[in-house]
Amino acid sequence: MTKQCSAEKLFKFLDMYETLRDVVPAMEGLFELKNEATTARCRLGEATILMFADLENSIKADTGKTLVPGGAMHPLMRYTMNYLKYACEYTDTLEQVFREHYYSRLDETQSFDDDDQKNKISEQPPQTTLFSLQLMRVMELLDSNLETKAKLYKDVGLSNIFMMNNGRYILQNIKGSTEIHDLMGNKWSHKRSSDLKQYHKNYQRETWSKLVGCLSNEGLNVNRKVVRSVLKERFKSFNQMFNEIHKTQSTWVVSDKQNQSELRVSISAVVIPAYHPSWGGSRNIFTLGDQRRSM
Template sequence: MASPSARRHALPSPRHRRTLSSTLVEESVAAAAALVQRWHPDDDAAASGSLFLHATEHEAQRFLRAAADLHRAMLFFASDVITHGGGDGLVQAQALLQTAMRRLDQELQLLLDDMTRLDDIRAVVEAMVAAGYGKECISTFKSHRRAALSTELQRLLGLSPPYHQHLHKLAWEQLDGSIIPSWLAAAAVAFNSLFAAEKGLCDAVFAGGNAAVGEAVFAAVANDQATGLLAVAEAAVARARRAPERLFRVLDVHDTLTGEVLPGLLSVFGGINSSEVAARAAHLVAKVGEAARGTLGSLEAAIQKEPSKATAAGGAVHPLTRYVMNYLVFLADYQEGLTQLLVDGYQQQQEASSLMVVVHRLVSVLLGKLEAKAGCYRDVALSYLFLANNTQYVANKVAGSGKLRGILGDGWAEAQSAKARAHVGVYVRAAWGKVMAAIAGAGAGAEPPEAVEQAVMEAVAMQEQWVAADEETAQALRAAATAAVVPRYRMFYRRYGAAVRLTPGDVTTMIAALFAGPPGDV
């Protein structure tokens, strides 16, 4: 038989131990009930404040501990309802825990409006997840942050959601006028700042659990927003196909995408093998390349299809020349990005190409078309004036653009200027050939002196409506004509001056008046 001392220190029977535990649990439930009631989510007075924003830190921590106690009480009562007689206790603890979770759900929404309380947000999330309310917690977090992110993007873009769903209905002018410029200004900020901050928030809040949870929550919050943002760029590329003048917007999108957006996008969303957003961005870059190559091919085809008979009045610079050369000057500004697009695309097609090759080809097609147009003039002199004007315009455009000059080569513009001077020489011989022939005929006695004067008047009249590409070309034309005609006429005048009215000075003045009007549009 055990001694009194042994009996005094013996452990209680199992039945008695369970009774003691039940008492402790019931006391914790009662304490928790009082706290939950004070912060009941349906109480107007309690709803006007916040545990984490308005109450003391001690009160907030007590509430979190109370929620944990209620969850433990539920597990305790549920472990052996029959033994503990805890059916009522289980029901009570579960009801109180549900109420506490509703309160924490409200607190989470309030805290998510005040992003400076990251520790409190994480504490609420951990408490809800630990109590088995992770699904509800994550749902609240996702819906709240998705709405907040949408609002921020709307503010940044100046567009109302769901803006990306209506892009296909907009005219190009609407896209080009406001939407694409807004995207160009906002995309880098969105991917490098907004989405990065959202990813940091998800990682921090859900750091206590599986990292995959934070990644999944971030994807649910941000993927649709990110793909909606990329949809603007996709619309720009799709709507710009085969329209040469729209290529520059596509290249703006490409430069922003590759230079500013992709680094942040890949850092935040992951690589193309693991991220829907990154895969879509990579596909978009490929589409930009296709659009660029297709547009440049369309431009080349358009030059080739230009009717040769469509000439320019007075031998002026043709609108086609102005359009193509101005286009190439602008194109050269995108040299770095466009070079990469062309190299990537043609390498995939097992062809060797570069921006230099493409630009050379476009200019060569243009010069060939100008030769064809020149052949459509009835007057030989006018056809060479046309070639001189247009060739010099091409040379000036290349010489005036450092980037275009670098693409075509330093000596290319000089070679075209030399061709333009050769065209001027042919023009002078053709335009003043009858005058010089008349002078020679008069000197040989085969023509009367009056024939020379008549030839001069006809040559001047013929050229009065002809134009020069610019003042420099006009001076070159006048100088060449003066050098070819005036010395011969002066010799003629010394011999036959009494028989004609025009002096050498008169002829010089008449030549100087040619091409003095407004030059061709440059």
Template sequence: MPRKGMRTVFFKPSPSSSPMRSPPHRHTFSDTLIDENIDNAHIIISKWDSDSTTISSLFTHDRQEAMQYLTSVKQLQSAMQYYITENSASEMLVRAQNLMQIAMKRLEKEFYQILKFNREYLDPESVSSHSSRASRSSVSDFEDESEDEASRLSDSVSEVERVSMVAMADLKAIADCMIGSGYGKECLKIYKIVRKSIVDETLYHLGIERLNFSRIQKMDWEVLELKIKSWLNAVKVAVKTLFYGERILCDHVFSASATIKESCFTEITREGALTLFGFPESVAKCKKTPEKMFRTLDLYEAIADLWPEIESIFNYESTSTVRSLAINSLIRLGEAARTMLTDFELAISKDNSKTQVPGGGVHPLTRYVMNYITFLADYSGILSDIVADWPLTVSSPLPESYFSSPEPEDGASSSISVRLAWLILVLLCKLDGKAELYQDVSLSYLFLANNLQYVVNKVRKSSLKFLIGENWIEKHEAKVKQYAQNYERMRWNKVFSSLPENLGIGMTIHEVAECFKRFNSAFEEAYKKQRSWVVPDAKLRDEIKISVAKKLVPVYREFYEKYRVVVSREIASTGIVRYAPDDLGNYLSDLFFGTTGDSRSISSSSSTTSFCSLSGHPQGGKSR
């Protein structure tokens, strides 16, 4: 062994006699590979230095080179991590850090340009319309496909979708690169600025305004109703297109970081969503009147229908305020609807108008209430939810006739059926009181028949038919007939009784003459009074006329044909026999149209033939 070598082995300097020095870093094979990666990254990063290149967009100019750029940045990040661990004092680390700053500056610019210049292709409608396409996630792989396969994929989507898908893939690639390089905040800041402006602008164009409760409360109903209509037209688009599209885009671009993804979507949409769902809550807190019921139900229905989407889109903890506001709006709207139902019932009960409808026709209260209730029936599904836990409490049991047979099995449906039936019962009770305002009892019955017929018709021709049931309709149709029979008995009995009950018994000329006179007086009095009376329903009108004609015309015809000649020959006085049997049909045909004038006039009617034919003779003229 050489002497020098022996000295080195056996005579090592003591620690106390010489300072400690770190061994110099030896350039390893790994260092060489890392340095080459830095050199390669320097070439492409310097080429696209924002301060030196004249080409505005790397991704627009050459997407393949753009992918190489991102790969170089990732390699640069790996090189930095290597030197931080192995040799933090290396000049190559400083060089890599400088290159990274230049690269991030370029990527920030590229990210902004893609968001800005592809705005029409990244609008929420375009994004949400093809969200289910699996190909979106693999757009960045187009370059890896064969020429035929790439052509097939391109042909399967429209040009708008293709551009949108490519832009989304590029944004995701840049975001992944920047987040992986520690520049996630810079990327997020750019995204929020651009996309929030789009959300706010879209909501503005949809007519969504930031209106506080004080301002809404002071609005005239006509103005507020227009605002509600605008909101109803906007909310479905806002939820299913705008917010849904933003959620898809945000989830896709920032899939690399759950935290960034949530933070991004929340900051972009929360303010607009709170403005959107705050409006119906404010409307619900305004003064309640029956006229606002249907718009309130429209608002409730819109939110209820969209709730699955709202819950899914805003399912982050940071967007819980949006979910809470939507639920609170539903609760408030439901409470408002219940209040208005109660107020509506009270308004019917407290109606104290003493005005008599001319001719015993349909009362305005009947028209208003039944139109209101039929509209309520169209909202039966929503109302079932609202009244499901709000049982009807009345002082006496609801009459059996107000239930369908069999009763609905569904509890919610049964609840709304009972409540609507109860409202109709409150109306009918009020009409009973209004019928007493007529001094003529027969007109009171005609009034009740007219109004109940109107109610039955409304039930039969609307959704109420399915809620209240056929059994209810049949029972109340029978009640209409009962009212009509009571009217006929009270109004026409005097005319019927003026004719002899048994024509087989002989009568003197004087008795016959007196009988004709009594009939003439009774018939003319009845006709004169009823000329101004009204039966609006054509079917009911004809049924009443036919019923009277069947009882009157045959009996009068028999009496007329037996004694007319005798009276005319024996008694010189004219005018005792004033009417031929067929004339009665003509007069009856004039009734119940609400007309006034000469009680002796004859007007033609489509019903005349049917009334006259009951006697078994052709239509005849009036005797002179």
């Protein structure tokens, strides 16, 4: 409830800021009233910037170690992305707020972190805006927080599922909002897409590549002949591991349908080509052995 009220407060402040911004020019001749309105607008602008600082602090403070069941989306991520999505409906106003009031806010609340931030700003290309830097900073904090939470999962495969679920949701929200996408830039989106592919590869390697390893040909042949007992043990290990994976991962969550489809395709592409040739070639061996015993 506190978080929801904080978001609502931001939007109310922005509405009041826009109203004062639009009426102040019409106050010519009303010197005292114009000064009061201008001061109020400045205070609203500075308060708005502080709300984004509060958002940063809320992300930093979310250090809970309670795991989200099944590697599903984390509430912090969902809340933050919704906050940013709706905030960016005021992009033009927020650009003005950060442009006109950001440095005055820094001067009033100077800190070591603020010095670092000023240095980062000076290193950015001229077309980079203060508000876009604010968004990037929030996203960096969110990424860092999610990576920390992912490490809490003992199963590395599940850790990567968690990062896939959350990472894909973030990317979809960025791409689904023209305002946020324009502020973050194509380079950021491409980097996020690459990260998702890497999480996918990590999951596949940690889970299914190990399963396929059960069907390795190493040590299977002696004097150019297949050792039937070894082959049988390999298939037994394969089936046991497959059943364990199925039992474990049946409780995992893959939120996005496209992600579900991509995982099915990639798993099939790894397991089926490895299993079918092995089973097809060995089936004759088992059949022949059974026939000989029956003779």
